[in-house]
Amino acid sequence: MADLKVTLSGLELDNPLIPASGTFGYGYEFAELYDINMLGSFSFKGTTLEPRFGSPTPRFAETPSCRINAVRMQNPGIDRVISEELPRLKKVFHKKVVANIGGFSVEEYAECCARIDKEEQVGIIEVNVSCPNVHNGCMSFGTDPLGVSAVTKAVKAVTTKPVYVKLSPNVTDIVPIAAAAAEAGADGISLINTLLGMRIDLRTRKPVIANRMGGFSGSAILPVALRMVYQVYEAVKLPIIGMGGVTSARDVVEMMLAGATAVEIGAANLVDPWACPKILADLPRVMEQYGITSLKDIIGGAH
Amino acid sequence: MCGASMKQGIYTIVEHKALTKDVYRMVLAGDTSAMTMPGQFVEISLPGFFLRRPISVCDYDEKTITLIYKVVGQGTDAMAKMKEGETMDMLTGLGHGFGVEKSGDTPLLVGGGVGVPPLFNLAKKLIAAGKKPTVILGFNRAEEIFYAREFEELGASVIVTTVDGSEGVKGFVTDALPPLFSFVYSCGPMPMLRALYRAAQGTAGEFSLEERMGCGFGACMGCSIMTKEGSRRVCKDGPVFDKEVLEWQI
Numbered sequence: 400m401a402d403l404k405v406t407l408s409g410l411e412l413d414n415p416l417i418p419a420s421g422t423f424g425y426g427y428e429f430a431e432l433y434d435i436n437m438l439g440s441f442s443f444k445g446t447t448l449e450p451r452f453g454s455p456t457p458r459f460a461e462t463p464s465c466r467i468n469a470v471r472m473q474n475p476g477i478d479r480v481i482s483e484e485l486p487r488l489k490k491v492f493h494k495k496v497v498a499n500i501g502g503f504s505v506e507e508y509a510e511c512c513a514r515i516d517k518e519e520q521v522g523i524i525e526v527n528v529s530c531p532n533v534h535n536g537c538m539s540f541g542t543d544p545l546g547v548s549a550v551t552k553a554v555k556a557v558t559t560k561p562v563y564v565k566l567s568p569n570v571t572d573i574v575p576i577a578a579a580a581a582e583a584g585a586d587g588i589s590l591i592n593t594l595l596g597m598r599i600d601l602r603t604r605k606p607v608i609a610n611r612m613g614g615f616s617g618s619a620i621l622p623v624a625l626r627m628v629y630q631v632y633e634a635v636k637l638p639i640i641g642m643g644g645v646t647s648a649r650d651v652v653e654m655m656l657a658g659a660t661a662v663e664i665g666a667a668n669l670v671d672p673w674a675c676p677k678i679l680a681d682l683p684r685v686m687e688q689y690g691i692t693s694l695k696d697i698i699g700g701a702h
Numbered sequence: 703m704c705g706a707s708m709k710q711g712i713y714t715i716v717e718h719k720a721l722t723k724d725v726y727r728m729v730l731a732g733d734t735s736a737m738t739m740p741g742q743f744v745e746i747s748l749p750g751f752f753l754r755r756p757i758s759v760c761d762y763d764e765k766t767i768t769l770i771y772k773v774v775g776q777g778t779d780a781m782a783k784m785k786e787g788e789t790m791d792m793l794t795g796l797g798h799g800f801g802v803e804k805s806g807d808t809p810l811l812v813g814g815g816v817g818v819p820p821l822f823n824l825a826k827k828l829i830a831a832g833k834k835p836t837v838i839l840g841f842n843r844a845e846e847i848f849y850a851r852e853f854e855e856l857g858a859s860v861i862v863t864t865v866d867g868s869e870g871v872k873g874f875v876t877d878a879l880p881p882l883f884s885f886v887y888s889c890g891p892m893p894m895l896r897a898l899y900r901a902a903q904g905t906a907g908e909f910s911l912e913e914r915m916g917c918g919f920g921a922c923m924g925c926s927i928m929t930k931e932g933s934r935r936v937c938k939d940g941p942v943f944d945k946e947v948l949e950w951q952i
Contacts, residue, residue, distance in 0.1 A: 422922060424920065424921045424923075428921045429921070432707060444923070452933055453923065453926065456913055458914070458916065459753065459914055459915065461752045463750050463752060464752055468922065468924060470922065470923045470926075473926055617752055669917035670754060672708075672710070672919060672921070673710065
């Protein structure tokens, strides 16, 4: 019997699959399609202190193996998430959720995290210091060890739940950034967020998306994500939620061998809304094929 | 919102032909049970393209879904090369469509170019409900006209307009508005919708909007628009909206 259970900072998950923030809304679109309680957890839409409409449209472009998006953290704001979205979610999802939090200043991150910390449904706070689409916004924190450290310290000071810092791949060296989060007291690391990309429309001769640049994700970025998870696993003794281009059960196993304890699935949900249940159903077969009885045993196995 | 949730399925192309130089009709056979109202759309998966393509549904019955699409980019160009007998992966039953019950007795349907198709199943359902729809179909020139005869065969009163006057009424759809109508349904390019919005003040209506989409089912926020009632997703809350909630200047 294949054992899919993993543990993230004391939170036991039935399996390592977590739909990634921004590809799963607040869960209900998918709850209409399948029982989302089969998931390990899910990371809800990046939420900020104030409501945000986000970027003008168009917000999407693509290549044969990826999408590029610039939604720029559209969300109803933390108070409405607490008063409306979480109670609605509670009816369809009975596990702990990962609360993805964005921000524009150290104080805003701290305030937002302090408010969500009181919510019983939240198992982990995932602090997004890496949205690539917000000018002078959170990516500036995520590309600088001092910024990551300041946000992490401020959030840890006002929260009791495990704090995972979600890092940007758009840096020269991920290691000092992950180390800064660890030293500042992070309980874990989430990586990678999207890579900064662009497409240009040949007819208009202008960038396809209104924000010009956007976050590039999909199966094309899997090797970059694996490399960075591998590097961070070597450098930092914290649990890792690995993500970036995961579209199959094999990719999940590969991400765990690189060093991930749990695995987020992002762009794949937007192309195939049943991507997560399909990957979950296929995991035991892939485990058997490679002689894996417990997923816990393979974390960091490539090192 | 729509009653049944979307379904994913494999559909077989049973008919595929050009209606004009760059507008095609594709009839697909498969499970149509997720379709609940006119104005909904499907998301098609094409080999070599990461994102699915949203295409409005022209007509559907128990066994088939009819799509009419215009070649506007690489995705629809690849779609146009597909042959009868080939299969396609689609999500069906997406979006909130037209409210047939709102029509009154003499509704007006206004379609512009490739915005015409979703009005076809709507006209069919209105006529089946005993209503007397007038349909205005707007095109740039005579060679671009499609489906005028099909709407007439349903029993609708059809007015065709062309910008260059090569057939029907010369001008825009707003140059051919009847003096009285009970409700207005429309789909077409944004300048046309805005002109109609101004011209049809005082009569309630529903407009189907178009926006570049990420997922097509409400998860990614890729197609959000701002309305008088706040932010709405074109794919899930629309594509059909009460025109009164649109935040447009008169």
